[in-house]
Amino acid sequence: MAKISKDDFVNGFVPHHNHGSVDYTGVTDGHVHQCLDVTSPPIRHEQGHVHYTEGYVVFEDGHTHQYKAYSGPAIPVGNGMHVHYYDFYTTESDGHRHHVRGVDQPAPGNR
Numbered sequence: 667m668a669k670i671s672k673d674d675f676v677n678g679f680v681p682h683h684n685h686g687s688v689d690y691t692g693v694t695d696g697h698v699h700q701c702l703d704v705t706s707p708p709i710r711h712e713q714g715h716v717h718y719t720e721g722y723v724v725f726e727d728g729h730t731h732q733y734k735a736y737s738g739p740a741i742p743v744g745n746g747m748h749v750h751y752y753d754f755y756t757t758e759s760d761g762h763r764h765h766v767r768g769v770d771q772p773a774p775g776n777r
C-alpha cells in the first residue's frame with residue numbers, strides 16, 4: 667500500500683481519516699466557549715461522506731455544553747484535500763445554548 671504524506675495529492679476517497687477543528691461558539695449570554703474537536707472516521711453518504719462528532723465545549727463562565735452533530739458532505743478544496751461544513755447547536759446549560767458553525771481542517775482525499 668502506498669504511503670500518503672499530508673502534502674501528496676490524493677485522488678478519490680480515503681476511507682480512514684478524520685478532521686480537526688479549532689473554533690469558538692457564537693456569543694450567547696455574554697460569553698463564548700472554545701470548541702476543539704476531532705471527528706469520527708468517514709460515514710458513507712449519498713453525496714460522498716460525512717463525519718459524526720460529539721463532545722464538550724471548553725468550560726467558561728462557570729459551565730460547559732455538550733454537542734452531537736453530523737457534518738455536511740465533503741467539499742474538494744484543491745491539492746487533493748477536502749473540508750466539511752458544520753452547523754449545530756450545543757445543549758442547553760445555565761439557561762442558554764450556543765450556535766457553532768464553520769469549516770473543519772482539510773483532510774486528504776478529494777471526495
Ligand SMILES: [Fe+2]
Nearest residue numbers: 708717740773
Ligand atoms: Fe472527510
Ligand SMILES: [Fe+2]
Nearest residue numbers: 697699731764
Ligand atoms: Fe455557555
